[in-house]
Amino acid sequence: MKITTALAKVQPSYIREILSTANRPEVISFAGGLPELQSFPMTLINEALAKLHNQPALFQYANTEGYPPLLNFCRAHYALDDTQTALICNGSQQGLDLIARAFIDPQDCVALQAPSYLGALQVFDLAQAQIVSINTDNQGPNLAELEQCFASNKVKIFYAVPDFHNPTGACWSLHTRKRVAQLCRQYQVTLLEDVPYRELRFSGENLPLVSSLCPENSIVLRSFSKSIAPGIRLGLVSGPKAWLAALVKVKQGADLHTNVPMQALLFDILTHTDFANHSQNLKRRYRDKYRHMANILSSDFASVADFTPIEGGMFIWLKIRHCDTDALAREALLENVAIVPSSVFFKGKIPNNSAIRLNFTQASTAQIELGLKRLLKVIMKLQHP
Ligand SMILES: Cc1ncc(COP(=O)(O)O)c(C=O)c1O
Numbered sequence: 001m002k003i004t005t006a007l008a009k010v011q012p013s014y015i016r017e018i019l020s021t022a023n024r025p026e027v028i029s030f031a032g033g034l035p036e037l038q039s040f041p042m043t044l045i046n047e048a049l050a051k052l053h054n055q056p057a058l059f060q061y062a063n064t065e066g067y068p069p070l071l072n073f074c075r076a077h078y079a080l081d082d083t084q085t086a087l088i089c090n091g092s093q094q095g096l097d098l099i100a101r102a103f104i105d106p107q108d109c110v111a112l113q114a115p116s117y118l119g120a121l122q123v124f125d126l127a128q129a130q131i132v133s134i135n136t137d138n139q140g141p142n143l144a145e146l147e148q149c150f151a152s153n154k155v156k157i158f159y160a161v162p163d164f165h166n167p168t169g170a171c172w173s174l175h176t177r178k179r180v181a182q183l184c185r186q187y188q189v190t191l192l193e194d195v196p197y198r199e200l201r202f203s204g205e206n207l208p209l210v211s212s213l214c215p216e217n218s219i220v221l222r223s224f225s226k227s228i229a230p231g232i233r234l235g236l237v238s239g240p241k242a243w244l245a246a247l248v249k250v251k252q253g254a255d256l257h258t259n260v261p262m263q264a265l266l267f268d269i270l271t272h273t274d275f276a277n278h279s280q281n282l283k284r285r286y287r288d289k290y291r292h293m294a295n296i297l298s299s300d301f302a303s304v305a306d307f308t309p310i311e312g313g314m315f316i317w318l319k320i321r322h323c324d325t326d327a328l329a330r331e332a333l334l335e336n337v338a339i340v341p342s343s344v345f346f347k348g349k350i351p352n353n354s355a356i357r358l359n360f361t362q363a364s365t366a367q368i369e370l371g372l373k374r375l376l377k378v379i380m381k382l383q384h385p
Contacts, residue, residue, distance in 0.1 A: 006106075006128050018329070022338035028371035031338035033166060033314060034362040039285055040229045041269060041278040048268035058261050064248050067263035073270060074236055078222070084215065085244045087251065088258045092196055092223040092235030093119050095247075098254065099192060099219060099237070100127035102246040103156065111149050112159040113141050115345030117166045117194070120159050131347055136165070138308040140172035143179050150187035157190045162210050164197035164313025167345050167357040171311055174207055181213035189217070196223035196235075199279065201312035202287035216240060224266060226314065227279065232262050286314070286361055289368065293360040296372050304379050316358045317342075320379060325354040328382055337374045 022029035052058060058067075065071060066088030074086050089095040096119065104110065106128035112120060114133035124131055132149055134141045140162060149155060160180070162172040172180070184191045193211045211218030219239035224232060237247060251257070269275055293316060297307060305320040320328070325341035332339055342355040363371060 006126050010122060010125050018333070018338055018340065021333060024336075027333070027336045027338050028363055028367045028374070029338040030358040030360070030363060030371060030375075031340050032362060033359060035226055035230065035314070036285060036289075036361045039282050039361075041275075044269045044272050044274060044278060045229070045265065047272070048265040051268060052261050052264060055264070058264050060260075062257050062260045064252050064257045066258060067260050067267060070263045070267040070270075073267060074238075077270075078220075078236075078238060080238055081215070083240060084238055085241045086236055086238040087244055087247055088263055089235045089237055089251070090255065090258055091225060091230070091233045092194060092221040092237075093123075094251075094254070095221045095235050095237035096120055096123045096192075096194070098247045098250045099157075100124060100129070101254075102250045103190075103243075104129050108156045109153045110157045110159060111146070111153075111155045111189070113161065113165065114347070115167050115342060116159075116347065117161060118345065120194070121347055124159070133347055133349075135351075136168065136170065138168070138170045140170065140176035141180070143176065143183075146180065147183055150183055150189055155187065155189045157192050158184060159192045159194065160210065161194045161197075163195050163207075164200060164310065164315075166197070166313075167315055167340070167342075168308075168317040169310040169313050169315045170308065170317075171204075171207070171313075172210070177207060177210045178213060181210050181217075184214050184217045191218040192221065193218055194221040196221070196226050197313040198222075199227040200283065200286060200314065202283040202290065204311035211239075219243060227282070228266065228269060232266060234258065234262060234266050283312075286312075289360045289363075289365065290316070292365050293358065293368050293372070296369065300372065300376055301379075304376075304383065314359055314361045316360060317355050318358055319353060319355045323354060323379060323382060325356050328356065328378060331378045331382060332375055335374045335378055337371045337378070339375065 018031050022031050071086055080086060100123045104127040107130050109132060110124045110129040111132045111134055113136040132153060134146050134149060164171055191211055191214060193209060211220050222236040224234045305318050307316050307318045326343055329339050329341040340357045343350045
């Protein structure tokens with residue numbers, strides 16, 4: 001059977017392909033966006049699982065919005081006001097897909113940061129959106145470019161990852177947050193704020209959600225993949241009630257509702273007295289791994305590369321001078337190191353100053369040392385053949 005025209009245009013995910021190779025035991029992977037296995041709160045998970053065995057009602061069909069105790073907890077925890085509501089999804093990725101299906105007609109204009117999260121590019125491509133890329137640096141999107149884009153296109157959605165962006169790790173300044181909120185209001189653009197890394201701040205001060213500065217114009221996507229574990233596949237969409245009602249309709253057609261036993265498990269974990277300890281430990285572990293990688297990069301890679309320090313998340317964006325990073329990724333894999341070159345995160349025009357995305361959460365500190373040693377050798381070989 002012939003696949004749809006929209007699907008035929010979607011490129012296979014480079015990261016999925018590289019991950020299949022990166023899973024070989026001899027490969028040290030800085031490629032995926034995988035949380036550290038050892039950081040999963042297994043004691044809390046096991047305790048919560050044990051409580052499921054005598055609750056048959058949790059295994060019945062249920063309402064689409066989500067498991068009521070979890071929904072109520074989220075409404076209170078994220079301080080949603082009376083104009084807002086929430087929907088529990090199969091990961092925030094499902095939230096993205098539902099939003100595209102509910103609100104994007106073919107050729108509707110979606111603006112997003114370049115480089116971009118690949119999963120978002122894939123969703124908006126499938127929805128046949130017209131995608132406009134806004135250049136992004138370590139402060140966030142180029143504001144002049146964003147305003148020009150809003151002024152000259154009928155932009156329906158601006159998709160953004162303001163906290164520890166995937167792939168650059170950048171966190172928007174307060175000034176950028178205020179200005180983006182103002183522009184979304186002025187041009188009546190819906191801000192789609194995706195914040196899966198927000199809970200992973202290990203230094204610096206929390207900044208307000210951009211959506212908190214323009215709530216009537218925003219939808220927020222949250223994820224429990226990075227703060228707990230991705231295999232539970234749970235995320236939360238919140239926003240104005242009328243928009244969420246549209247998403248509920250689409251979700252009914254997609255899968256009726258999210259897995260209730262897993263929602264009950266998540267509720268149990270989030271409300272456990274030890275959850276705060278888990279969050280602190282997770283951030284400490286990621287901070288230490290980040291510092292370890294950053295120290296090596298600052299000393300050993302100084303003559304060939306540079307990066308902007310980050311305050312949270314899971315990625316370092318390493319800019320490498322005079323280097324074809326596509327070739328570097330291929331060569332590095334031959335030396336058993338997996339990285340992702342910058343080119344895969346761009347749609348359309350790829351800038352000259354190439355970079356790589358390095359994940360610092362999955363590898364152990366010993367693997368970080370060895371992997372970076374191998375990587376430096378390959379960079380040197382490419383630059384001085
Ligand atoms: C920016 C961004 N949004 C959404 C997701 C999807 O997360 P989830 O596991 O909640 O579906 C990811 C996953 O890596 C991501 O990086």
